[in-house]
Structure formats: C-alpha cells, structure tokens
Amino acid sequence: MTLPSDLIFSQTSLQDLVDCRRRFQLRHLEQLAWPAIESEPVLENEKRMRAGSQFHKLAHQYVLGLPVDRLTALAGEGQLADWWLAFLQSGLVDQPGQKYPERLLSCTIAGHRLVAKYDLLLKSDGDKWVIYDWKTGRYTPKRETLERRMQTIIYPLVLVEAGHVLNEGNAVLPSQIEMNYWYAEDPGTTISFPYSDEQYTRDRAYIENTIEELKLLREEDFPLTTEKRRCEYCVYRSLCGRGEAAGTGDYEEIAELLEPSEEVEIDFEQLAEVEF
Numbered sequence: 199m200t201l202p203s204d205l206i207f208s209q210t211s212l213q214d215l216v217d218c219r220r221r222f223q224l225r226h227l228e229q230l231a232w233p234a235i236e237s238e239p240v241l242e243n244e245k246r247m248r249a250g251s252q253f254h255k256l257a258h259q260y261v262l263g264l265p266v267d268r269l270t271a272l273a274g275e276g277q278l279a280d281w282w283l284a285f286l287q288s289g290l291v292d293q294p295g296q297k298y299p300e301r302l303l304s305c306t307i308a309g310h311r312l313v314a315k316y317d318l319l320l321k322s323d324g325d326k327w328v329i330y331d332w333k334t335g336r337y338t339p340k341r342e343t344l345e346r347r348m349q350t351i352i353y354p355l356v357l358v359e360a361g362h363v364l365n366e367g368n369a370v371l372p373s374q375i376e377m378n379y380w381y382a383e384d385p386g387t388t389i390s391f392p393y394s395d396e397q398y399t400r401d402r403a404y405i406e407n408t409i410e411e412l413k414l415l416r417e418e419d420f421p422l423t424t425e426k427r428r429c430e431y432c433v434y435r436s437l438c439g440r441g442e443a444a445g446t447g448d449y450e451e452i453a454e455l456l457e458p459s460e461e462v463e464i465d466f467e468q469l470a471e472v473e474f
C-alpha cells in the first residue's frame with residue numbers, strides 16, 4: 199500500500215503498529231476518532247491523565263526557570279502535589295548542563311519523518327546526553343518491558359540522527375546517550391538504558407524494516423490483535439466487537455498498558471526549525 203506522504207511516525211504510532219495492526223490502521227491511517235472510554239474506573243483515570251499533563255507542564259516551567267514557589271502553589275494539594283514534591287526532591291533537573299525541555303527532534307527513516315518529543319534532554323558538562331522521560335502511571339513496569347517499548351528504541355535513535363541541531367552541528371554519538379525513565383509514583387527509581395553503536399545499528403535497521411514492511415501490506419493485512427488483553431484498554435473495542443466494558447485485569451501485570459497514552463503533539467514550527 200502507498201502510505202500517505204505526510205504520515206509522520208512517532209513512538210505512539212509505531213507502538214500501535216506492533217501491538218495491533220488494526221489499531222494502527224484505524225488511528226493513524228484512517229484517523230478514526232471513536233468515543234469509547236479507555237479504562238475504568240473512568241473518573242480516576244481521567245483525573246490521573248489531567249494531573250499527568252499538569253505535572254509535565256510544571257516540570258517544563260521549572261526547567262525554564264519559573265519561581266519554584268509559584269509552581270508549588272500551582273501544584274496545589276493531593277496527587278499532583280505529591281508528584282511535584284517528589285520531583286523537586288529527586289534533584290534530577292538541578293544537575294548542571296545544557297537543558298532542552300519539551301524538545302521535539304525529527305529525522306527521516308525509510309522516506310518518512312520520525313519524531314520524538316523529549317520531556318527533558320540534558321547535555322551534561324561531561325558531554326553526555328541524558329534523555330529524561332517523566333511517567334505518571336500507576337505502576338512502574340518491569341525493565342524488560344520498558345526495554346521493548348518503542349519509546350526506548352526511538353528516543354535515543356532520533357537523538358543520534360538529529361542531535362547535531364542542538365550540538366553546534368556536531369554529531370551526537372550513541373555512546374554519549376542514556377535514556378532514563380522516572381516514575382512519579384516510585385520516585386526513588388530511575389530506570390536507565392545506556393546506548394551504544396551496536397544498539398543504534400540494530401534499532402535503526404529494525405525501525406527501517408518495520409516501516410518498509412508496512413508499505414508492503416494490503417488493506418486486508420490489518421487484522422485484529424490476537425492478544426485480546428490489549429483490547430480491554432483500547433478505544434476501538436466496541437467497533438472491533440471486543441466488548442463494551444473496559445478492562446479490570448491485573449494492573450501489575452499490564453502496567454505498560456495503563457500508562458496514560460502520550461500522543462506526540464507535533465509543533466510544526468519547532469519541526470521546521472530542525473529541518474536540515
């Protein structure tokens with residue numbers, strides 16, 4: 199099939215592709231909005247999603263230098279305030295170095311744009327590039343689970359491909375990069391993935407092959423996933439005949455499905471800035 203020339207890939211769309219081709223087709227090719235509730239208890243989840251978004255804004259503003267007292271007042275009380283306090287106490291963003299919060303980078307792979315939006319990119323004084331991603335989901339996934347996530351593959355990859363725009367035209371080498379996840383509900387734990395030349399070569403080939411294989415698919419090659427647990431938290435489940443009610447599974451076991459989905463909001467002005 200011919201993919202739309204303006205189809206932009208991200209960790210979210212590629213994760214959908216590997217999780218369920220049908221979901222990729224509905225969401226990213228047909229761009230079909232479907233008004234289903236993503237998970238239950240609904241109110242609690244919506245509240246968490248809103249708080250997660252506010253938390254990311256606070257973290258962004260802190261890195262930009264807004265007064266901490268003002269931000270702490272904005273955090274108010276309750277869950278968001280707890281996350282915020284844990285974030286400040288972690289000291290992660292107080293490390294010295296050049297900081298790029300909420301930074302979008304993009305590159306071209308297999309003829310298509312691939313984007314990554316970083317919660318924080320830190321170029322340390324020792325010339326190391328540390329990627330931070332703040333998570334506000336209920337549970338901390340297992341390291342092996344995170345290692346397989348598209349985000350863990352794509353974020354360092356895009357930094358190698360496009361990092362020169364932040365590095366005075368100099369390439370950012372895989373060995374300089376580390377990917378870190380920090381969990382607001384588990385603030386003592388930062389899960390780190392160092393990067394390497396070998397990993398970069400493997401990941402680039404994997405992403406390139408994934409997009410090239412997608413181009414070979416026909417309309418009928420987008421089946422429903424056989425892994426039905428994925429449907430429990432999918433907005434298309436009623437459309438797919440996979441049930442009306444949202445899942446009530448074992449949250450620990452499916453932690454990765456419960457992280458509020460983070461669509462990369464593409465800021466086309468910022469994208470234009472990183473054209474090369």
Ligand code: SF4
Pocket residue numbers: 218219220221224421422423428429430432433434435436438440
């Ligand atoms: S409900 Fe299930 S089969 Fe349908 S798009 Fe979602 S994950 Fe795929």
